[in-house]
Amino acid sequence: MYLVIGATAHxxxxxxxxxxxxxxxxxxxxxxxxxxxxxxxxxxxxGDLTRPETLPPAFAGVEAALVILPYGMDVxxxxxxxxxxxxxxxxxxxxxxxxxxxxxxxxxxxxxxxxVEQAIEASGIDWTFLRLLFPAINSLTFAMQTQSGDVxxxxxxxxxxxxxxxxxVAAVAARILTSDGHxxxxxxxxxxxxxxxxxxxxxxxxxxxxxxxxxxxxxEPVLEQMSRFMDGEFLAAxxxxxxxxxxxxxxxxxxxEQITGRPARTYAEWAADHRADFGG
Numbered sequence: 001m002y003l004v005i006g007a008t009a010h011x012x013x014x015x016x017x018x019x020x021x022x023x024x025x026x027x028x029x030x031x032x033x034x035x036x037x038x039x040x041x042x043x044x045x046x047g048d049l050t051r052p053e054t055l056p057p058a059f060a061g062v063e064a065a066l067v068i069l070p071y072g073m074d075v076x077x078x079x080x081x082x083x084x085x086x087x088x089x090x091x092x093x094x095x096x097x098x099x100x101x102x103x104x105x106x107x108x109x110x111x112x113x114x115x116v117e118q119a120i121e122a123s124g125i126d127w128t129f130l131r132l133l134f135p136a137i138n139s140l141t142f143a144m145q146t147q148s149g150d151v152x153x154x155x156x157x158x159x160x161x162x163x164x165x166x167x168x169v170a171a172v173a174a175r176i177l178t179s180d181g182h183x184x185x186x187x188x189x190x191x192x193x194x195x196x197x198x199x200x201x202x203x204x205x206x207x208x209x210x211x212x213x214x215x216x217x218x219x220e221p222v223l224e225q226m227s228r229f230m231d232g233e234f235l236a237a238x239x240x241x242x243x244x245x246x247x248x249x250x251x252x253x254x255x256x257e258q259i260t261g262r263p264a265r266t267y268a269e270w271a272a273d274h275r276a277d278f279g280g
Contacts (some may be wrong), residue, residue: 001061002177003027005078006050006068008036010137011093014170015230016042022217024178029058050107052077059085064177067092067120071109071234075116079123089183091176092116093169096133096188096234097241101124107237108275114161116217118138126183128176132169133241134192134250136270139200140277146204147279150212157197159245162190165273175259187255192264194250200267207271219243 002019006012007028019026020039027043030036036044036223047058049069059065059081067090069075095113098105105111105210120127138161142152159160169189176182195203199213223239256264270276 001025001028001063003058003062005029005065009068009208011166011169012068014166015173018170018174022174025261028070029057049073049078049125052081055081059087062087064089066173066177069116071112075119079119083123085111087125090120091130091173092120093130094129094131096131098131107125107240108233109237128182129186131186132164132189136163136165136267143277150210151215152201152212153215153217154197155217155222156242156246157216158247159192159242160196160250162194162250162252163267164189164191165270168264171260172256181206186255189255190252192252192266194252195267203268204271204278207275208271208278236254
């Protein structure tokens with residue numbers, strides 16, 4: 001049995017679907033099974049990572065688990081439950097913001113994810129870390145704007161990302177969960193091309209058949225406004241990563257193809273898959 005923790009979030013849902021399509025026994029952990037809307041035949045189990053007493057049924061009989069955590073979540077109850085149940089492998093969806101070998105990570109995003117990685121390393125359970133920085137689903141933040149007009153306003157429009165499709169992340173996670181040879185490995189996941197946000201918007205426009213244009217915003221007012229609703233330190237770190245990505249190509253690798261046997265999907269493929277989200 002393979003467990004997906006965070007099964008109704010991005011990447012988790014797609015991994016559940018990937019495993020189910022391969023006829024692999026998969027269990028989905030969620031706080032609200034009645035709202036999960038996962039494919040038929042999935043063993044959907046109620047559990048809450050903040051309530052350790054709810055976790056034993058989720059871990060019973062599990063060989064390997066994919067761990068997807070909300071930012072800031074304490075991983076200790078999860079690790080205790082996995083250890084007690086004899087789970088052999090953990091695959092953690094981590095962050096590409098981590099600087100390898102750094103004594104102190106540069107921002108709160110990197111520090112949180114590296115702290116979780118170190119806790120998993122210390123658990124004694126075999127582990128694999130999947131690090132990604134700017135997934136393609138970040139572009140969904142443009143959706144409200146495309147549904148109301150043809151101008152996309154955003155800070156750091158010349159920041160370049162090698163955006164990876166969530167389906168590719170899921171395919172990698174499913175392959176690693178169900179095969180040997182990945183223990184102790186760290187994989188950086190990228191898409192197949194480096195694109196600025198301006199270039200991404202152009203591709204979205206071509207997909208929608210519309211002439212979308214871009215307006216670069218001063219990041220400070222945007223950061224101030226968003227901080228009213230989200231963690232300020234997290235946002236400051238995110239904006240810092242975007243600022244660092246301005247004016248230089250994003251790293252690109254073939255890790256997705258090496259693990260899954262097929263090339264990573266392009267941003268144009270992602271846009272076509274999400275056409276409806278943008279009012280197309």
